[in-house]
Amino acid sequence: MKIYEVRHRGFTLIEVLVALALMAMIATILTTSLQICGHVWQRVTRAAANADEIAQAQEFLRRHLSTIYPYERIAADISMPEFLVSDGRSIEFSSAAPGFASDGPWRYQLRLSPDTHELEVRSRRDDPGGAGRNSEPWESETLLTRIESFAVEFWLKPDNTPGRWADRWTDSASLPHLIRIDVTFAPSDHRHWPTLYVEPRIDTPATCEFDAVSRRCRSGA
Numbered sequence: 001m002k003i004y005e006v007r008h009r010g011f012t013l014i015e016v017l018v019a020l021a022l023m024a025m026i027a028t029i030l031t032t033s034l035q036i037c038g039h040v041w042q043r044v045t046r047a048a049a050n051a052d053e054i055a056q057a058q059e060f061l062r063r064h065l066s067t068i069y070p071y072e073r074i075a076a077d078i079s080m081p082e083f084l085v086s087d088g089r090s091i092e093f094s095s096a097a098p099g100f101a102s103d104g105p106w107r108y109q110l111r112l113s114p115d116t117h118e119l120e121v122r123s124r125r126d127d128p129g130g131a132g133r134n135s136e137p138w139e140s141e142t143l144l145t146r147i148e149s150f151a152v153e154f155w156l157k158p159d160n161t162p163g164r165w166a167d168r169w170t171d172s173a174s175l176p177h178l179i180r181i182d183v184t185f186a187p188s189d190h191r192h193w194p195t196l197y198v199e200p201r202i203d204t205p206a207t208c209e210f211d212a213v214s215r216r217c218r219s220g221a
Contacts, residue, residue, distance in 0.1 A: 046190075047190070050190065050191045053144065053191075054144075054191060054192070054193060054194075057119070057143050057144050058194075058196050060121075060143065061110075061181060061196060061198065062196065062198050063096075064093075064095040064096065064108060065093070065095070065179050065198040065200065066198050066199065066200060066201050067095050067096040067200075067201060068083065068084055068093050068094065068095050068175060068200045069083060069093075069094040069095055069096065069105035069126070070083050070084075070094075070175060071083050071094065071105075081107075082170065082172045083172070084169055084171075084175065085169060085170055086152050086154070086168055086169045087167075087168050088151060088152055088153065088167035088168050089111070089112065089150065089151065089152070090109070090110060090111035090112070090150075090152075091109075091110050091111075091152045091169075092107070092108065092109045092110075093107075093108055094106070094107055094108075094126045095108055097125075104125065104126065105125075105126040106123050106124065106125055106126055107123065107124055107125070107126040108121065108122070108123050109121070109122040109123070109138070110122075110143070110150075111150070112147055112149070112150040116145075117145070117146055117147050117148070118142045118143075118144065118145050118146075118147065119142065119143045119144040119145075119147055119150055119183070120140060120141075120142060120143070121140070121141050121142075121143050122138040122139065122140045123138065123139050124136045124137065124138050124139060144183065146185060146186065146189060147183055147184070147185060148184045148185055148186055149182075149183070149184045150181075150182075150183055151167070151181070151182045151183075152167070152179065152180070152181055153165045153166065153167050153179075153180045153182075154166045154167075154168075154169045154176035154178070154179055154180075155176055155177045155178035155179075155180070156176060156177070157177055163177070165180065175200045176200070177199070178197055178198065178199055179197070179198045179199075179200070180195060180196065180197055180198075181195070181196040181198070182195055182196075
């Protein structure tokens, strides 16, 4: 009578331990890779959001500063505001209405709030013919947040003279050749503001009454 030996095939303890160690290494590598990918994705998303925020702010400024609405002040009424005025740290101007609507120009004010460090935009319908006595309330919105500084400069180039940058504007008779806007953020803020240059496109007062003799606009009474 033959007796057959039954052998049970399986893994040794060493093989099991090696397999577990390999699985732990693979799990560690996968977890680390997922964490790195998550951090990279967050940085890319944050950078894209910051770039989009800057692009939208610059597009808003470019659109409205390029369509500044020049009009002649009534010399006898000193309360009538200029169509463009700036002290270098803020700017106020008349420009095209939102969406280029046909309801006349709008008045815009841009300034940096020293308390909240926000670039605030205030707007309302302009009333050049009403001698600046507009009673409509201002609409306010935030263009950018967490700003360190906001600076506006104007390129001046009188005839036959070298051009220069001026940090204020009070000329009621003409527009600057260029408007430059610089914004800085805190050193720990990774946002970057490319210097914005805007060229006003309208160089003739919208209320101009052309004089064929002098070939100029008639001055307001």
